[in-house]
Amino acid sequence: MLSDLGKTLDIAREDRLLLDETCRLTERLADSVVDNGFARHFVPERWNGGAGTFTALLDAVSELAETCASTAWCAALYAAHGRLAGYLPEAGQREIWCEGPDVRVAASVVPPQGSAVRTDGGWRLTGRWATASGVDQAEWMLLASWAALDDDPAGETREHRIFAVRRQEMKVLHTWRPVGLRGTGSNTVEGDVLVPDHLTFTLGDLGRVQPHAARCHAVPFALVASLVFAAPVLGAAEGALRTWWETQIRRARPDGGTAVQPLVLARASAHIQAARLLLERVAQRGDHAPVTPVLVAENQRDVAVAVELCGTAVDELFRTAGLRALEEDDALQRHWRDITAARTHGTLDFGSAASGYASALLAARAGEETR
Structure with missing residues (x-):
């Protein structure tokens, strides 16, 4: 269900200025996010939820973020928080989802x-x-x-x-x-x-591994927590690249050619594609791979690097976009602002991820040496 985003994307385009003015989702946009299945995505199957995959969430959130990172951010978190609520005692889960799984x-x-x-x-x-x-x-x-x-x-x-x-x-x-x-x-x-x-x-x-739990409820929080915040960054970066490219090819030079900047295009597109590959691997590990402390640390490392790649790419796109990007309603500026804000989130900090990765490798090596 997460793949059918047409209506939500249309509403997000129409309501973008309202979101900036009111600093919140519009009611119809929040309702459309629920209609798309985000709130129920990780809800346990016994409450008629989706018990879905991290790969599907990454794909849907990044697609939504190409149009509106704020909407994608909320959609991702409604899904993620439904997963967390699945760790409540059964009576608590029943109280939340007794009338259905579409609870924000x-x-x-x-x-x-x-x-x-x-x-x-x-x-x-x-x-x-x-x-x-x-x-x-x-x-x-x-x-x-x-x-x-x-x-x-x-x-x-x-x-x-x-x-x-x-x-x-x-x-x-x-x-x-x-x-x-x-x-x-x-x-x-x-x-x-x-x-x-x-x-x-x-x-x-x-x-805690719950009895008869779906995979999404049987992996540790640290393995997948940062992916939820990185998915909107990836989509916003892809949206920024598309916006920058469309502007470049419309910009004519005096000789009748275009003003495309090949070095910027090649570097930014490669960085963003590399980020997608990293995040897809993170999601696939969450969905399938045997969990170890090193795997958890690798996921955190890869998410942090992917976000850095996106941020660096979009910084350069914004810097080379010209005066139009300084206008308040410019789409590229909006993507740049959203990514800049998202990168301040603690789960995306590269320094912490790097320290955790080194510690996990050292602990694994020490364990091997004592065998």
């Missing part, structure tokens, strides 16, 4: 914010959580906080705990006015709610 779930899970205090049968969750993308149109939220372990009420040892809360129980603060990804509506929420035990799980639970 927003989240703010890294880093933990607010406070969580144990109560009878649940938790009191209080505080403020930033950058919850797509929250205005969400029905549920996943919010993370540090929480004391059950056997340590003094709170000297803590765990990263995630809580599912109905969005209507939280107040949305419209704090999102960024330079790029404006339409994601990544606003702040605040509240003071009681959360029963069946609507919470820990970050450690994301590595």
Whole structure:
């Protein structure tokens, strides 16, 4: 179902200026994302969800991001958060999806914010959580906080705990006015709610293999988490390249030729194609490969490199596009702003990925030497 994006792409084109003005998705665009199957993509099959693949999500999100990275970002996260909600206890899953799998779930899970205090049968969750993308149109939220372990009420040892809360129980603060990804509506929420035990799980639970689970629920969070944020970057880069090329071939020289810049074209297109190959391999590993710590680190490395390749390519495209690209409504500028904003996300940091990759290789080597 994710492949049939025609209507959503048409709405995204029509509503792009509204997204920039209001800093959120329009209601009809958010509804169309659901109609396309993004919210249900990773929902477990027992709730009539898709239990889909990472490859299919990469393809659909990148295609959508060629037109609107903000829409693609929210679509990717609605899918990803449906996957995370699948780690709730069964009673919690039933509460979220009892009426069907097409439920939009927003989240703010890294880093933990607010406070969580144990109560009878649940938790009191209080505080403020930033950058919850797509929250205005969400029905549920996943919010993370540090929480004391059950056997340590003094709170000297803590765990990263995630809580599912109905969005209507939280107040949305419209704090999102960024330079790029404006339409994601990544606003702040605040509240003071009681959360029963069946609507919470820990970050450690994301590595738990569920009985009879589909592949998408049987891989560790770290293996695929960054791919969700890289997919919109890839599509935006492909959209930027197409926009730049179309402008170049229309630009006439005095001798009647065109102003195509072959070095820029060749380098940028190669970088973006290389990024796609890297991200396709990341998705295929998520769908099929035996999981090891080194594989997790390789995925994180490849995602970070792919995003760097896209960013470098689009920086050069923007720099060589001429004065037209400086206009506020220019499509290339929009792609450049969106990619620039996306690259600040912590999961896409190359330095962290590089350190993790080196550590994983050293640990694997040490393990081999002790055998």
